[in-house]
Amino acid sequence: MRYDSPLAAVGNTPLVRLPHLSPSEDVRIWAKLEDRNPTGSVKDRPALHMIEQAEKDGRLTPGCTILEPTSGNTGISLAMAARLKGYRIVCVMPENTSSERRELLTMWGAEIISSPAAGGSNTAVRVAKELSADHPDWVMLYQYGNPDNAGAHYATTGPEILADLPSITHFVAGLGTTGTLMGVGRYLRERVPDVRIVAAEPRYDDLVYGLRNLDEGFVPELYEESVLTTRFSVGSVDAVTRTRELLQQEGIFAGVSTGAALHAAIGVGRKAVKAGESADIVFVVADGGWKYLSTGIYTAETTEAAVEALQGQLWA
Amino acid sequence: MAIEVRIPTILRTYTDGEKTVEGNGATLDELFADLESRHAGVRERLVEDGKLRRFVNVYLNDEDVRFLDGISTELADGDSVTILPAVAGGSGTAMGITGRR
Numbered sequence: 001m002r003y004d005s006p007l008a009a010v011g012n013t014p015l016v017r018l019p020h021l022s023p024s025e026d027v028r029i030w031a032k033l034e035d036r037n038p039t040g041s042v043k044d045r046p047a048l049h050m051i052e053q054a055e056k057d058g059r060l061t062p063g064c065t066i067l068e069p070t071s072g073n074t075g076i077s078l079a080m081a082a083r084l085k086g087y088r089i090v091c092v093m094p095e096n097t098s099s100e101r102r103e104l105l106t107m108w109g110a111e112i113i114s115s116p117a118a119g120g121s122n123t124a125v126r127v128a129k130e131l132s133a134d135h136p137d138w139v140m141l142y143q144y145g146n147p148d149n150a151g152a153h154y155a156t157t158g159p160e161i162l163a164d165l166p167s168i169t170h171f172v173a174g175l176g177t178t179g180t181l182m183g184v185g186r187y188l189r190e191r192v193p194d195v196r197i198v199a200a201e202p203r204y205d206d207l208v209y210g211l212r213n214l215d216e217g218f219v220p221e222l223y224e225e226s227v228l229t230t231r232f233s234v235g236s237v238d239a240v241t242r243t244r245e246l247l248q249q250e251g252i253f254a255g256v257s258t259g260a261a262l263h264a265a266i267g268v269g270r271k272a273v274k275a276g277e278s279a280d281i282v283f284v285v286a287d288g289g290w291k292y293l294s295t296g297i298y299t300a301e302t303t304e305a306a307v308e309a310l311q312g313q314l315w316a
Numbered sequence: 317m318a319i320e321v322r323i324p325t326i327l328r329t330y331t332d333g334e335k336t337v338e339g340n341g342a343t344l345d346e347l348f349a350d351l352e353s354r355h356a357g358v359r360e361r362l363v364e365d366g367k368l369r370r371f372v373n374v375y376l377n378d379e380d381v382r383f384l385d386g387i388s389t390e391l392a393d394g395d396s397v398t399i400l401p402a403v404a405g406g407s408g409t410a411m412g413i414t415g416r417r
Contacts, residue, residue, distance in 0.1 A: 203400070230383035233375050233398070267378060 007084060010037055010044045011156045015164040015282065020249040021262070023269040026278035029262075030165060031252060031285050032157070039073075039080050039108075041287035042157075046179050047077030049152035050141040051085065060139050065090060067138040069128035071121055072101040073287055074143050074177075079108035090138070092128040094120050100291040121176075122218040143177045145221030153183025161188075161282055168192060169272075172265045172283040174257045175199040175231070178223040180284060185227040196229040200264035200283075202257065203233045232264035239263060240297055240306050243289070247298060255287040256297065256310070319347060319391055322398040330358040339397075344374065345387045347397065362399065363387065371402045 003009040013036045022029045034042035054060035065088040068078055075091035082089040089110045093101070096117035105112055115127040125144060132140045143149045161168060161184065171188055173180040178199075185197040243259030246252045265283040272279040289298060300306035318338050323331050331337050337355070341347035345363075352359035362372050367387060374381045375398040381389045391397070 203398075228383070231380040232378045233373070233380060233400070234378055235398075238378070263378070 006038050007048060007081060010048050012160060013037065015161065016252075018246075018250050018252075021245060021266065023266065023273045027269045027272045028280050029265050029269055030280065030282045031246075031250075031262075032161060032282055033252075033285050035254065035285055035288035037077075039076050039104075040290065041073040041077065042180060042284060043073040043077040043286075044080075045152040045156055046143060046146075046149040046177075047074055047141075048081055049155070050143065050146050050148045051078070051081050053148040053151070054139065054141060060087070062086060064088075065135070065138045067128060067132055067135070067140045068092070068143065069115075069121070069124040070143070071097050071124065072104075072291065075110060076101070076104050076108060078141070079105055079110035083109050090131070092124045092131065094124050096120075098291060098294055100294060104291070125218065143179065147222070149177055149179035150183035150186070150222055153180050154187045155183075158184040158187025162191060165280055165282060167280045168195065168282055169277075169279045170196040170198055170265070170268050170281040172198040172200060172261050172268065172281060174261050174284065174286055175201040176257075178220050180286075182222050182224060182227055189227070196268065197227055198264055198268055199228050199231040200234050200261045201231060202239065202260055203235045230268075232260075232267055234260035234263045236310055237303070237307050240310060241303050242266070243297065244303060244306060247289070252285065253289045253298070254285045255289055255292055256295075258283075258285045258287070261286070318393060320396045321347070321351065322396070324400050326401055327358060327361055327399065330355040330361075341391055343387070343391060344376070344381060344389045344397070347391060348387075373400045373402050374398070375400070 001012065014033045016031050016033060018029045018031060037044035051060060066078060066082055067090045068075055069092045071093050075093065079089050079091070090113060091105055091110045092113045092115050094117055095114040102112060113127070113131070115124040128140060132138060157180065168188065171184055173184070175181060181197060181199055188195045188197065239256050239260040241259070242262040243254060243256050246254055246259065246262055261283045265281050269279060269281055296309040297306040300309055319340065321337050321339050323335060323337060328334065337351065339347045339350045341350050348359045348362055362369060368374060376384060376389055376391065377396055378398065
């Protein structure tokens with residue numbers, strides 16, 4: 001495939017069947033490899049779309065500063081696009097995120113403002129909103145509430161999946177900004193009768209969970225519950241186990257939140273087998289494992305040791 | 317019929333500190349009644365007016381039972397039930413919704 005620029009090469013990612021992890025011949029699991037985007041994550045889609053829409057309606061003009069609360073992937077995608085398009089970018093991220101993420105953001109020229117670990121992404125959002133009030137000339141694209149986030153998936157991810165797999169019965173993705181689930185979910189619901197839209201949300205160990213509890217619960221403005229069919233809550237042990245299985249059995253090197261999505265995909269797959277139904281289940285590989293190498297989870301001797309290595313860290 | 321029930325820290329006072337207990341029941345409602353017979357007081361923390369309390373999340377094999385049949389959700393041998401408190405001030409669906417993005 002040929003493109004006129006690196007930014008034009010966002011999307012059109014492969015959809016691959018998992019021959020070993022699919023529960024049966026009739027219940028098939030398919031991975032949408034979003035790590036094949038230019039900066040290595042699904043976030044290239046919403047980041048580029050949000051920037052282009054903001055340019056189109058005049059919110060973003062040459063010389064502007066972009067501000068975004070992000071614990072990684074969206075910031076990395078925005079920073080790459082900002083560098084190529086000539087914008088300054090400031091990212092607010094929790095202080096307990098991996099060094100790889102900081103390196104990548106810095107590499108693309110982003111300025112990083114750390115927010116306290118307590119409250120995780122919720123606190124980063126609050127700090128960014130405060131900064132935005134102090135700097136009214138900065139442009140916050142705000143992935144949690146920007147309809148162009150979900151719009152990117154409605155316009156590209158959804159159509160790609162349906163074109164590759166018209167027999168799709170389930171779509172599974174991580175629940176963060178909710179943009180992927182809302183965008184792909186709406187697109188599929190309009191075209192596929194009875195399609196099941198399944199969210200996989202991270203469940204942290206007591207330590208991180210406790211930290212997060214210091215803050216109020218936060219529901220992204222994009223979230224609309226009626227788009228979902230069901231929600232899975234996936235703990236660190238299952239997320240790490242599935243991430244390692246994906247690597248060892250299917251040769252896919254993915255981040256930990258992908259393991260959580262795979263766990264939910266296998267969960268709905270098992271229910272289909274039990275009910276005697278056939279199914280084509282698509283789940284999203286949100287990013288590759290590169291940014292999580294320093295956790296040691298891929299090379300740990302046992303899953304128990306890998307889970308131990310991840311203790312206290314945010315992984316999705 | 318044995319069902320594994322994971323108990324959150326905040327409710328472990330009812331289970332002598334145990335993280336996991338076993339119970340029986342054809343539905344979640346029956347399971348909670350069974351737990352009550354050995355861990356007195358725990359049911360009231362989970363159920364109010366015959367429904368799941370607002371700030372309690374219950375997962376059957378990791379799936380949120382509010383999207384299944386709530387407290388009437390049917391259980392089978394070998395199932396795993398996880399109980400978690402929802403965040404105060406949240407909508408009950410808010411917990412952990414913001415991942416690292």
